[in-house]
Every structure is written in C-alpha cells, then in structure tokens.
Amino acid sequence: MTGRERVIEAPEVLVQGNVAVAEAAIAVGCRFFGGYPITPSSEIMVRMAELLRAGDGVFIQMEDELASICAVIGASWSGAKSMTATSGPGLSLMQEALGYAYFTETPLVLVDIQRAGPATGQATHVGQGDMMQFRYGSHGDVFPVALVPWSVQECYDLTIRAFNLSEKFRIPVFLAADEAVGHLRENVVLHRNFEVVDRVKKGAGDPFGSPLRDGVPVMPSFGDGGHLMVTGSTHDARGFRKVDDPEIHDALVTRLMRKTLDHVDEIVEIEEHMLDDAEVAFFAYGVSARSALAAVKRLRSKGVKAGLLRALTIWPFPEKQVTQLGAKVKAIVVPELNKGMIAGVARGFTGTPVHAFTQTNGKIIEPERLVKFVEELP
Numbered sequence: 001m002t003g004r005e006r007v008i009e010a011p012e013v014l015v016q017g018n019v020a021v022a023e024a025a026i027a028v029g030c031r032f033f034g035g036y037p038i039t040p041s042s043e044i045m046v047r048m049a050e051l052l053r054a055g056d057g058v059f060i061q062m063e064d065e066l067a068s069i070c071a072v073i074g075a076s077w078s079g080a081k082s083m084t085a086t087s088g089p090g091l092s093l094m095q096e097a098l099g100y101a102y103f104t105e106t107p108l109v110l111v112d113i114q115r116a117g118p119a120t121g122q123a124t125h126v127g128q129g130d131m132m133q134f135r136y137g138s139h140g141d142v143f144p145v146a147l148v149p150w151s152v153q154e155c156y157d158l159t160i161r162a163f164n165l166s167e168k169f170r171i172p173v174f175l176a177a178d179e180a181v182g183h184l185r186e187n188v189v190l191h192r193n194f195e196v197v198d199r200v201k202k203g204a205g206d207p208f209g210s211p212l213r214d215g216v217p218v219m220p221s222f223g224d225g226g227h228l229m230v231t232g233s234t235h236d237a238r239g240f241r242k243v244d245d246p247e248i249h250d251a252l253v254t255r256l257m258r259k260t261l262d263h264v265d266e267i268v269e270i271e272e273h274m275l276d277d278a279e280v281a282f283f284a285y286g287v288s289a290r291s292a293l294a295a296v297k298r299l300r301s302k303g304v305k306a307g308l309l310r311a312l313t314i315w316p317f318p319e320k321q322v323t324q325l326g327a328k329v330k331a332i333v334v335p336e337l338n339k340g341m342i343a344g345v346a347r348g349f350t351g352t353p354v355h356a357f358t359q360t361n362g363k364i365i366e367p368e369r370l371v372k373f374v375e376e377l378p
Contacts, residue, residue, distance in 0.1 A: 029196060104230050148314045
C-alpha cells in the first residue's frame with residue numbers, strides 16, 4: 001500500500017450530508033460513480049455527476065442497482081477508485097454482486113442512506129433497518145467493514161476513511177448512514193488534511209494470493225499488460241478456477257476473513273462521552289447517537305450518572321469495547337431505528353443487562369423519550 005499527504009486548508013461551509021459524501025469521494029481520488037437514483041441518497045449521485053463531469057472522472061447513470069454495482073466493480077478493476085450510493089431496496093439488489101466483489105477482493109465504496117423499510121417502506125423517512133444486511137447480506141463467509149457517521153462532518157471524514165480502508169485491504173466498504181444524517185445540513189470543513197491510501201498495483205506476488213495469512217495481494221488493472229482472470233468461483237493465487245480443491249477454497253476464505261479480523265483494532269473506531277463515572281450507558285450509532293448524547297446531558301442535570309459509547313464502526317462489531325463498557329456500568333441502553341438489531345448483538349458480549357429502545361415510525365428518537373426510558377429501568 002502507498003500513502004501520500006494532501007494538506008490544503010479549506011473554509012467552513014454549510015452543506016448537506018449527502019453532498020459532503022460526494023465532496024469527500026472526489027477529494028480522496030474517486031474517479032468513477034455508477035448509480036441509480038433512489039431516495040434518500042440521490043443527492044450523492046447528482047453531486048457526483050457534477051463533480052466528475054467537471055473533472056477527469058466518469059459518471060454513469062445505470063439502468064438499475066444491479067447494473068450500478070457491477071459497473072463499479074468493473075471500473076475498480078480498470079484501475080479507478082469507484083463508488084455507488086443507494087438505499088435499502090437498492091442494497092438488497094446489489095448483494096449478489098457484492099459477494100463477487102468480496103471474493104475477488106475488489107475495492108469499492110458503497111454508501112447506503114437508510115430509510116424506513118422493509119420493501120419500499122417510507123422512502124422519505126429515516127430508518128436504521130439495514131444494519132444486519134451490511135453484515136449478513138451476502139451468502140458465505142464474508143466479514144465486511146461498515147462505518148456509521150452521525151454528522152455532516154463525519155459524512156465527509158468517514159467517506160475518506162472508507163476509501164482508504166477499501167484500498168488498503170482490497171475490500172468493499174460500506175458508509176452506513178441514515179436519512180436524517182444524509183439530509184442534515186451543518187457547517188463542515190471540506191479539508192484536505194488527510195492521508196490518501198492507494199492500492200498496490202505492481203510488485204511481487206499474484207493478484208489473488210499472499211504468503212501471509214491476512215495478506216493483501218497486489219492488484220493490477222486491465223490494460224496494464226497482465227493476463228487477469230477475475231472469477232467468482234474458487235480460484236488459486238493466479239486466478240485460475242479451482243472449484244474442486246478443498247484446501248485452496250479453505251485457504252482463500254480464511255485469508256479473506258483474516259484481512260478484516262486480524263486488523264480489528266485498526267479498523268474499529270469508537271467515541272466515549274461521560275463514561276468515567278457512568279452507572280448507565282447508551283451504546284449508539286448514527287443519528288440515534290445524537291439523541292442519546294442529548295439524553296445523557298439531561299440525565300446528568302437530574303443527577304443520573306449516564307454516559308455514551310458511540311460507534312463510528314459498526315462492523316466489525318466493537319465487541320471489546322462493549323465488553324469493557326458492560327464491566328463498568330449497571331445497564332446498557334441501545335437506541336435504534338429498528339427492532340433491536342444491534343442491541344441483540346451487544347447482548348452477546350456482556351452479561352450486563354442490555355435494554356433495546358426501538359422505534360420504527362420513520363422519525364428520529366426524541367431525547368426525552370430516552371430520558372424517561374432510563375428513569376423507568378428496573
């Protein structure tokens with residue numbers, strides 16, 4: 001992997017979360033966007049069309065979400081940093097091709113601006129119902145990365161981080177945002193003070209193998225003179241199909257798993273708020289974490305020792321941090337705009353009671369409801 005510093009000062013501007021995603025993608029070197037309009041992510045596509053056409057990139061509106069993700073995979077193998085954006089129904093359609101991207105170690109960024117589902121649901125209202133689809137949407141053993149912004153600034157910063165993680169580990173990476181954050185407008189610094197990570201295109205080794213158990217192979221591009229075979233079937237280090245070889249299949253799946261799991265401490269990001277003396281804590285992500293932090297401040301004003309552990313990375317799951325949190329507090333509350341998806345995961349890593357606060361009405365959680373919920377805990 002290679003890194004290069006870009007340090008250019010930028011003023012603070014008022015922008016929408018979705019627009020900040022597009023600005024970040026261009027800043028970190030994205031030069032291809034293939035997408036299909038879907039509420040509430042369409043502003044990303046519109047802004048990417050403007051920016052790529054004005055620069056040296058390529059924008060394509062595809063006929064549907066299946067074609068969009070396949071175009072992004074093809075563009076990545078042609079050497080371009082590539083991205084698409086969608087919402088829940090589109091993410092469902094992309095899962096087959098995402099499995100191919102995992103297995104062929106194709107770097108790409110998929111931005112999912114979640115809305116209230118299932119199915120068409122409430123297209124213009126907020127939800128967090130895709131959390132398990134990020135982790136388990138593809139069949140087989142895959143271990144994806146999903147980042148969860150709670151602000152417009154983080155829409156910018158975590159998009160950059162998503163690209164860098166994708167390029168470093170040669171994996172698809174999700175920006176797992178929600179409608180409220182995607183459509184929120186806040187002051188943000190569109191800075192250039194970050195490292196840019198690029199895939200290693202040339203060097204020793206084959207494009208699908210590594211002597212290291214968590215190794216990331218070099219990734220040549222079509223047109224560079226290499227004879228590439230990119231197959232979704234079991235393959236050896238060169239790319240030849242080996243569908244009847246049990247040892248090759250096991251070694252390949254294990255290495256792909258280790259690329260993520262051996263680097264959890266590097267990938268997982270969390271943030272602590274007022275946890276030093278907390279007796280009850282929220283574990284939250286996305287827009288729901290903003291409600292949780294407001295509730296913590298109100299509870300503190302009432303004498304309740306509350307705190308917040310906020311996930312910036314939801315997959316891989318921050319299991320170590322949740323375990324440590326459970327050892328410090330008497331109760332954990334997980335507020336979510338779904339029926340308790342992440343609360344159920346958290347229960348597997350602590351014996352401390354984990355209480356799910358769930359809401360699926362297409363609205364953000366009001367802090368006062370969380371305050372009342374905590375006050376009524378047994």
